[in-house]
Amino acid sequence: MIETIRKLAEAYGPSGREEDVHRIVLEELKNHIDGYKFDRVGNLIVWKDGKSGKKVMLDAHSDEIGLVVTNIDKNGFLRVETVGGVPPHPYVGQRVKFPQCTGIVYVEGETSQDMKKNFSNLSFDVMYVDIGASSYEEAQKVAPIGTFGVYDSRFMQNGDFLTSKAMDDRVGCAVVIEVLKRLNSPNNTVYCSFSTQEEIGLMGARVAGYDIMPEACIAIDVTASSDTPKAFKRHAMVLKKGPAIKVKDRASISDRKIVDKLIELAEESGIPYQMEVLTMGGTNAAAFQATASGIASATVSIPTRYVHTPSETVHLDDIKNCVNLLIEYVQKGV
């Protein structure tokens, strides 16, 4: 499973450009699913037939945050804007991978005062990307306006701590893949969406459930973790205590019946879990809840340190326990 996580997390897949990730997902799922399709906005939807006549859905988004080239100057330096509304801080001095080249992000400033000001009010307005081009034409060839980039970051394992860019939400993709691999003749039919464009506003998930309308849907995503020095004090989530059953974030309140069922199943099977209230953010569950006549939906999260940085860090135990909990749910939850 670690290898799957590595492959997925290192893949290039900013919002709207998820093809590589979907290809890896399909390779992993070969012989483990009964069918798949790409819908009209690029969501990959796979399924495994059950016998109960009921449908349950799992969702993990396949995109990651990134940058997009918006301008190129005459000396070949790029200007960028954010894809996914992330603050620019993690990008300072960071390498960014475009499909045809790699660049370095840095901050402009003609005087030391400028530099100080630009660093303290950091924004992409005062940042540029150096791709080693020396003219507009040269840059335009390899990174034309509209090219998307992601952190250039390698997967790393520290004991059972796993670190990479894009754990948000490739770790969710890996969890869903593992659930499908381990489900032999499922009770309920399981649909899984590897949704596009979550980071820019839950775009793909708004339509992914429309033709399926399952009895229930669980979005698997990452959540903040408060087990680092002076971490956010209103959050309870920590690594190693199991998957977090979300009650609320800023976009949705998890369906109460699903939450109760998840707790019941976790306690029955002795799977460690924690409860989550996130004072920010949102997941695809909000989009599924609002689909057509409504899909009862909840979120199960993998606590993650340093979300939206090149070093998103998760713990293997939480991932394994998340898989166990979801298998229980898709078998017995609806």
Add this chain to the structure above:
Amino acid sequence: MYLKELTEIGGVSGDESRVRDFIASKIKDKVDETHVDKLGNLIALKKGKKNGKRFLLAAHMDEIGFMVTNIEDDGTLSFSPIGGVDPRVVPGKRVKIADKVTGVIGYKAIHLQKKEEIFKVPAFENLRIYIGTDSKEASSKLVNIGDSVVFTTEYREENGRATGKAFDDRAGCSVMMDLIDNIDRYDFDVYFAFLVQEEVGLRGSAVIAEQIQPDVAIVLEGTTAGDNPEVPEYKWATHIGDGPAVTFMHRGYVVSSKVVQNIMSIAQKNGIPYQAKRRTAGGTDAARLAGTWRGVPSGVISVPSRYIHSPVSMIDLNDYHNTVGLVEKILDEGEVFFK
């Protein structure tokens, strides 16, 4: 080209009927069907020769403006913006209320202001429309709370440029009307949706996908330019005169790369100038179309416009004609969008 007539009609979000009536009167004999839906969107259909695929073109009819929110004791009107209007473009303008009453938005004379007041940003809650009356009773005979208020700028062409109000998005409406004037019959159905309530949250387009169920959509817009001497070139969104702007991403939606590629290669093949829109701020109805029903892959092509959301905006007429030309070619080669 219908830019003069279209931009001089008032049609604030939620009160688009006059724009709709004008468009309907001009297009109804040139298409196979028109109808007005429950929200007030005007939908026209040019049927295809073969039954099957549906190509949607969409532009919004509404413009930014104001609503009368109260009639004050002195007969002046309080008002609040509909859509994103900067209060700094409002004082000293003439407006029309409910398409009948003329008013002016005055401001205390410079002589009477303290020095520090001159550069203060006016607040909508302190601005009033004067309609020549001196009592609540007198004003109440002329206007109602909830009436819409629009700027009254006349359209003008000079030196290859057009100035006027509401190019966002009467430019898109006019492009669609030009297309309808000369439209061929294609294999596929072509739907034209003239939409309401874009400026208040992409609302008209929210009910379109479910009704028409299109296979692909192209949204036609009048979009921001930003190419003025106070803005460094790398912050421009578009440059007027460089051709229609093709959007690769904006708020809430990364445009399907297939759609972007198709648009750009059709432009290249036909020698039509175009530019990539270089900023990602702002949204269009494409985000709604992609995110409702089963999702509609949607592109955005815009006529670059300076100073939008103000009483006077500016476009280059070549950009306008090139937009019409580009969309015509897109329809001619429409089949590639269904692959």
Add this chain to the structure above:
Amino acid sequence: MDIKKILVELSNTDGPSGYEEAVLQKIEKLIAPYVDRTWRNSMSTLIAEKRGNGKGKLGVFAHADEVGFVISKIEEDGFARIEVTGGIDPKVSMAQRVKIYTRDGATSGVIGFLAPHLQKEEDRKSMPHPDNIFADISCSEKRIRVGDVSVPDVEACEINSKISGKALDNRSGCASLIWAAKMLQKIRNEWDLYFIFSSEEEIAGPGARTIAYELNLDKAIVVDVTHANEKVPGYPLIKLGEGPVLTVGPMVDKSFKDKISEICSRNGLKTQIEPAPIHSGTDADEVQITRIGISTTVVSIPLLFMHSPVETVDPKDVEETARLIAVVAAEMEV
């Protein structure tokens, strides 16, 4: 049962967003005698149907949820951190006893506030930030967990024939629907009427839009509350006791609103007017743009001190709102 009693009873029942079950049960009991049937959909929305002549469907919406709190973290020594559900001003939350719903039933907590003697001078200048607010749960004998929901612990009362209590946003709306159903026992409604008690309005959730989709309504009246006796510069003053308020704005079908105005004046029913240039801030904003569009209007009950534990309404306004619904259902042509 009179309208005051209904208001008090509904105000005293607790149902923060996503946890409306107790409120819905109470409403179901109250409305059932006056309608043909009641049911719940997959999103836990309560629907009460009163058939008309079968030619058109009119949905009358009132959200059943209220603003509240949710426990986000358990601290040591009997304290907890909290997150708000919906927009609550910290000024009306300080030094407030709250009810907390644990898995083993309701218990108490106190949102504590430091005595003036111990405050620092600079702290007196501003309200505490939500991050610095805490609930003291040491007075609870029950185990409180992350995700447990909470509301102010107050009982509604009568003040000079007005009703004051928590959650009158929007239990007043709910009461007006129940009362309208009661009035319609004697009047025959032309429209097929659906009284809809939906969830999660306070977090802009999916309750109203999903049932609007499911029922495929022709027309919708969204009943909510609005600020009374508060002069907002540039806006007309809405007064308590002066009758229901009709909204004008893009989310309202003007011809529908005009028709309602006409029916009201024919029936000697006084209404007030409220302009909403962009959003109404009610479920109408989403209901109008459901499916192929729904002709929608907003009717509001004047209310004082919104989102506080001392929200206040005039029962006459609630009755008049009920009468408005009844006469529209009876007299408007399908």
